[in-house]
Amino acid sequence: MNAQNNSSQAHIRPTTSKITFKNRWDHFLARWAFNRMGHRVEPGLYSLGHPAADSHVFVSGNYTLSFDALRANLTRLDCYILVLNTKGINVWCAAGGGHFSTDELVNRIETTHLPEVVKRHVLILPQLSASGVAAHDVKKQTGFRVEYGPVRAKDLPEYLKARKATKEMRTVSFALYDRLILTGVEIAHAVIPLVVLGVIMFFISGLLAAAATVAAIFAGVVLFPLLLPWLPTPNFSTKGFLLGGIVVLPFVLLRCLGAADAEFWWRAGSILAYLLVFPSMTAFIALNFTGSTTFTSRSGVKSEIFTYFPVMAWMFCSGIVITIALALARFFIDS
């Protein structure tokens, strides 16, 4: 391979821009959080097509979804791809978490003998890696000039024509499809809490409460991401309370209808318990969704936790206490 002739020391792995069925299966599993941290490619230098000493060098993380998104958009191009060790984490999160970093890039340039492989010392990095990489420090330490490409790999062919990104290419989006594709991981992470809470609610209140638990959690993990831009309150917690409140209403109604001959205090208590327990479940999941979005700030999320987490905890706990009290009262009155 001619790439390897450039340097006797450089170890360059060949790759292609073709996404195979095996790759797609791997992406599917990653989207459903199966073996979440195990979707990795070997860090190092890769050649795509037949690159020469003046070919482009693109940089990516070693998460298969990141690496595959990059190479799939580099069709009919001869280039190098430098894969950093980001511990199987995507570019943006790895940059935020310190894995896609100046140090890792500098180190990877050295260990792959990149300066001996390419003549033009320019690297094209994904824009979102900028929260982990200081371009001027990379220049200082290695002589390589860092150029930030577009946010999304799909814009690379357009970007490469003029080496310029439009405003749209430089802006993160969070469209319906982006939110939909995240729900797989959200669902997978919700399975265990759902089963545990469902069983608990079944034993302290019955089948209807267990069904309401499923509905409240489903609202949090699926409906909330999809409806996010249309829920009219300003922050995640209140959006969650609102959505959870709407979703629990049919169950409140069923609870009242199912106990039409029960005492007033019992019905009122049941309604109160439902309105306390289930919206707080949805709101808690909604608050946790902040990390999956593309626009929440750390100081904002922190203040939201301090303001609304205590409200959620009090609502949930007092709702559970009322539910247990009602069940005990029923038990003693009936027996």
Place this chain on the structure above:
Amino acid sequence: MMRNVYDFNTLQYDSQLCSGCRMCTIVCPHQVFEQNGKIAELIHPKDCMECGACQLNCPTDAITVDSGVGCAKAMMIAAVKGKKEPTCGCARP
């Protein structure tokens, strides 16, 4: 277009220190900065999500921001485990 929903953030920019390299206008994923003549201008400060890319890539330290991940899950896990700084990678490490 979905933007930061909170009223405040920790982004601070001193235009006196700007060298006009345009890096902040390139790296910001929410178009918070715009080049205005020789220097960068802070045009949408409220949209800042505190990712820290501008601060890290500003060669003259004209920008400061208390950056970090805006993730409630990471913060709560860090609080429970007694760790100081929450990071990404919320699944099993």
